Amino acid sequence: MNIVEKLEILAxxxxxxxxxxxxxxxxxxxxxQLGNAMAAGCCHSFTPDGRCISLLKVLMTNVCIYDxxxxxxxxxxxxxxxxxxxRELANLTISFYRRNYIEGLFVSSxxxxxxxxxxxxxxxxxxxxxxxxxxxxxIHAKAVPGTSPELIDRLGHLADRMSxxxxxxxxxxxxxLCPQKRKQQLLAPMRQIRDSMAEDADTRALMRKNTTYxxxxxxxxxxxxxxxxxxxxxMIIGATPENDFQILNLSAALYRTLSLKxxxxxxxxxxxxxxxxxxxxxxxxxREHRLYQADWLMRFYKFDVSEIIDEDNPYLDPQLDPxxxxxxxxxxHFPVEVNTAPLEMLLRVPGIGxxxxxxxxxxxxxxxxxxxxxxxxxxxxxxxxxxITCNGKYAGTGTPFAPGALRAQLAAPIDGGKHGRRAAxxxxxxxxxxxxxEGQNQHGKRIEEAQARDALHNAQGTSAHDAPTNSARAGxxxxxxxSCKASMSSTPMTAQKAxxxxxxxxxxxxxxxxxxxxxxxxxxxxxxxxxKVCA
Numbered sequence: 001m002n003i004v005e006k007l008e009i010l011a012x013x014x015x016x017x018x019x020x021x022x023x024x025x026x027x028x029x030x031x032x033q034l035g036n037a038m039a040a041g042c043c044h045s046f047t048p049d050g051r052c053i054s055l056l057k058v059l060m061t062n063v064c065i066y067d068x069x070x071x072x073x074x075x076x077x078x079x080x081x082x083x084x085x086x087r088e089l090a091n092l093t094i095s096f097y098r099r100n101y102i103e104g105l106f107v108s109s110x111x112x113x114x115x116x117x118x119x120x121x122x123x124x125x126x127x128x129x130x131x132x133x134x135x136x137x138x139i140h141a142k143a144v145p146g147t148s149p150e151l152i153d154r155l156g157h158l159a160d161r162m163s164x165x166x167x168x169x170x171x172x173x174x175x176x177l178c179p180q181k182r183k184q185q186l187l188a189p190m191r192q193i194r195d196s197m198a199e200d201a202d203t204r205a206l207m208r209k210n211t212t213y214x215x216x217x218x219x220x221x222x223x224x225x226x227x228x229x230x231x232x233x234x235m236i237i238g239a240t241p242e243n244d245f246q247i248l249n250l251s252a253a254l255y256r257t258l259s260l261k262x263x264x265x266x267x268x269x270x271x272x273x274x275x276x277x278x279x280x281x282x283x284x285x286x287r288e289h290r291l292y293q294a295d296w297l298m299r300f301y302k303f304d305v306s307e308i309i310d311e312d313n314p315y316l317d318p319q320l321d322p323x324x325x326x327x328x329x330x331x332x333h334f335p336v337e338v339n340t341a342p343l344e345m346l347l348r349v350p351g352i353g354x355x356x357x358x359x360x361x362x363x364x365x366x367x368x369x370x371x372x373x374x375x376x377x378x379x380x381x382x383x384x385x386x387x388i389t390c391n392g393k394y395a396g397t398g399t400p401f402a403p404g405a406l407r408a409q410l411a412a413p414i415d416g417g418k419h420g421r422r423a424a425x426x427x428x429x430x431x432x433x434x435x436x437x438e439g440q441n442q443h444g445k446r447i448e449e450a451q452a453r454d455a456l457h458n459a460q461g462t463s464a465h466d467a468p469t470n471s472a473r474a475g476x477x478x479x480x481x482x483s484c485k486a487s488m489s490s491t492p493m494t495a496q497k498a499x500x501x502x503x504x505x506x507x508x509x510x511x512x513x514x515x516x517x518x519x520x521x522x523x524x525x526x527x528x529x530x531x532k533v534c535a
Contacts, residue, residue: 104138
C-alpha cells in the first residue's frame with residue numbers, strides 16, 4: 001500500500017477525534033530550525049483542493065487490539081488496516097508544512113500490539129520532527145491509556161499539547177461499551193501529565209531567579225518544556241444514558257482537579273452496529289452545542305455548574321442557550337445599568353461576552369453609553385436590550401418584561417438570509433482530505449463547451465474574409481480555456497482526473513510529470529512525490 005492510500009484511510013479515520021481549538025503556544029522561529037507556533041492557530045482539517053486549515057489530523061495506525069463498541073476502528077470491524085512508519089509520517093508532515101498547507105500536526109493512533117509499542121512509534125515520529133528537521137511548529141499528541149510513565153514523560157517533552165480520551169461520562173458506561181478499558185487506566189496518565197506540568201513550571205520559575213551572587217552557567221542544551229499548551233480530553237455524548245447534569249458536573253470536576261485546558265464533547269455517530277448502542281441513529285448535535293455553551297460559561301463567564309443546571313432539570317434547554325435561560329429564570333437581577341454595573345454582572349447579560357464587557361467598562365469612563373455606542377463595541381444589542389438600561393432608559397421597550405415574552409423573543413430562529421452558509425440551515429460537518437467540492441461538475445461542463453467550440457471552428461475552416469471574425473473567436477476561446485484552467489486549479493485532484501479522462505481527447509503525460517509541473521493543481525500529491533524522490 002503506497003503512502004497516498006495510507007493517507008486516505010488514516011486521515012479519514014482521524015476525523016472522529018475532536019481538535020477544534022487554538023494551539024495555546026507562542027513560539028517564534030529560530031535560525032537553522034523550521035516553523036513556529038502561534039497561540040491563535042486553529043486545528044481543523046485538510047481540504048481536498050490543498051487549502052490549509054492548520055493541522056494535519058491523522059492516525060498513526062487504525063489497527064487496534066481493543067473492541068470498543070462505538071469505534072470505527074474496533075478490532076471486530078471489517079475495515080482496511082494500515083499504518084504509517086515514523087519516517088513516513090514525519091516526512092509527510094514536513095512536506096505539507098513547507099508548502100504552507102498546515103501549521104502543525106495532530107497525531108492519534110489505534111493500539112497496535114500494546115500501549116507502549118504504539119507510544120514508542122509516536123515518540124519516534126516526534127523525535128524525527130523535532131531533532132532531525134528542527135521543527136518548532138505545534139504538535140498535539142494523543143496519549144494512549146495504559147502506557148508506562150517513562151514513555152508518557154518522553155512524549156510530553158516532544159509535544160505541545162497532550163490529551164487522553166475519557167471516552168464516556170461514567171465508569172458503568174465504560175464497562176459496557178469498552179470492556180477492555182478501565183477508569184484508572186484513563187485517569188493515571190491525566191494525573192501524571194498534570195503533575196509533570198506543575199513540576200516543570202516550578203523548576204523553570206526557580207531557574208529564572210538569580211538567588212546567588214555567583215554567575216550561573218546555563219546547560220548547553222535546554223530541555224523542552226513539558227506539554228506547554230496543557231492537556232485536554234474528549235467525551236462521547238449520546239451513546240449512553242447519562243444526562244447533561246452528570247456530564248457538566250464531571251467536566252467541572254476535571255477542570256478543578258486535573259487542570260484541563262478543555263473538555264471536548266463529541267456527539268455519537270452510528271458508524272458501527274452493536275446491540276449495546278442506541279437503536280436510534282439520530283446525531284445529537286444540538287445537545288452537543290448546548291454543552292459547549294455551558295462549558296464556556298464555566299470557563300470564561302465565571303458561572304458555577306449549579307447555576308447552569310440542577311438535578312430537577314437534568315437536561316439543557318434545546319431551544320435556548322444556557323446563559324439566556326439563566327437570565328430569564330433570574331429576572332430579579334435585571335435590568336442592569338450598563339453605565340454603572342460591575343464587570344461580573346455585565347458578563348451575565350445575554351449578548352455581552354467577556355471582550356464586550358471589558359470594552360464597556362473601559363468606554364464608560366469617558367462617555368455615557370447608549371445604543372449606538374454599544375453597537376460599535378460589538379455588543380449583540382438585539383439580545384442584550386431586554387436586560388439592560390442605558391442612562392436609566394429601558395432598552396427593550398415593546399416586549400413585556402416577563403419570562404414567557406422574553407423567552408419567545410430569545411428562542412426565535414435567526415433569519416440566516418438567502419445567501420451564505422447560514423442560509424443553508426444545516427451543519428456543514430468537518431472537512432475531509434478526500435471530499436469532493438461543490439460545483440466541480442460545472443468545470444467539466446465548461447471544458448466540454450470549450451472543446452465543442454473548438455471542434456465547430458475546425459469544421460468550418462478559416463478563410464481570408466473571415467480572418468477578423470475567426471481571430472475574435474479565437475480570442476474568446478482562448479479566454480474561455482484560460483478560465484477553465486483557472487477553475488481547474490481549485491478542483492480536487494481526483495475530480496480533475498475524472499473530468500480530464502472523460503472529456504479530453506488529448507493524451508496527457510504521466511501523473512508524476514504532472515505533479516512535478518503543476519504544484520497548484522496537484523499540491524498535496526506533489527508533496528508526497530517529493531518524499532519518493534528523496535528516498
